[in-house]
Amino acid sequence: MNKIEKLVKDYSSQKLKEIIGQQSSSFSETFIDYAKDELIRRGETFTFNVELEKEVAAMTDTDLKNIVEKKWNDFHLEYLEIARKEYLKRGFKNTTTDEEQDEDKWADEKRYPALRTIAGIYYAFAWIIGIVAVIIVFISWSKGDETGKLMIAIPTLVVGALIVLGLLATSESIKVFIDIEENTRKTNE
Numbered sequence: 027m028n029k030i031e032k033l034v035k036d037y038s039s040q041k042l043k044e045i046i047g048q049q050s051s052s053f054s055e056t057f058i059d060y061a062k063d064e065l066i067r068r069g070e071t072f073t074f075n076v077e078l079e080k081e082v083a084a085m086t087d088t089d090l091k092n093i094v095e096k097k098w099n100d101f102h103l104e105y106l107e108i109a110r111k112e113y114l115k116r117g118f119k120n121t122t123t124d125e126e127q128d129e130d131k132w133a134d135e136k137r138y139p140a141l142r143t144i145a146g147i148y149y150a151f152a153w154i155i156g157i158v159a160v161i162i163v164f165i166s167w168s169k170g171d172e173t174g175k176l177m178i179a180i181p182t183l184v185v186g187a188l189i190v191l192g193l194l195a196t197s198e199s200i201k202v203f204i205d206i207e208e209n210t211r212k213t214n215e
Contacts, residue, residue, distance in 0.1 A: 079108050138207075159185070166179050
């Protein structure tokens with residue numbers, strides 16, 4: 027959390043409303059934007075920017091739907107709240123279906139198929155090696171003398187567990203890198 031966000035969160039709602047009402051020049055525009063966002067998050071009401079209200083009221087239905095339904099993450103909360111109120115005033119309802127959201131998720135799943143396949147292969151090998159190690163332990167335990175059982179079972183179990191953990195970690199690391207790329211791309215969009 028940066029200094030402006032922390033400062034805004036520490037102010038009372040009443041103080042934030044006063045600052046916004048005055049649009050004091052001693053505060054930066056960034057501070058004012060964060061103050062408005064914080065008041066909206068708190069569920070407080072205040073007078074919205076009249077110019078923004080006029081701009082949103084003049085929007086076409088298509089542009090308004092695009093902001094509220096799809097590109098809402100690209101705007102300050104004040105702008106989005108004004109757009110949402112206008113959207114409801116015009117009688118619209120969110121028409122984005124679960125299938126469309128699933129299609130967006132599917133589009134992300136199509137990226138980096140080779141890395142996803144390699145991660146899946148590592149994951150499968152981890153299970154196979156784990157099962158083989160357990161089978162070897164059971165076979166060595168059922169046959170042979172006491173010393174032979176321990177000489178084979180314990181090292182097999184330890185080495186098998188280490189290999190399984192290494193393969194699972196590699197698989198998950200690949201998935202983490204893919205997730206980082208997806209989140210970074212979505213943030214930049």
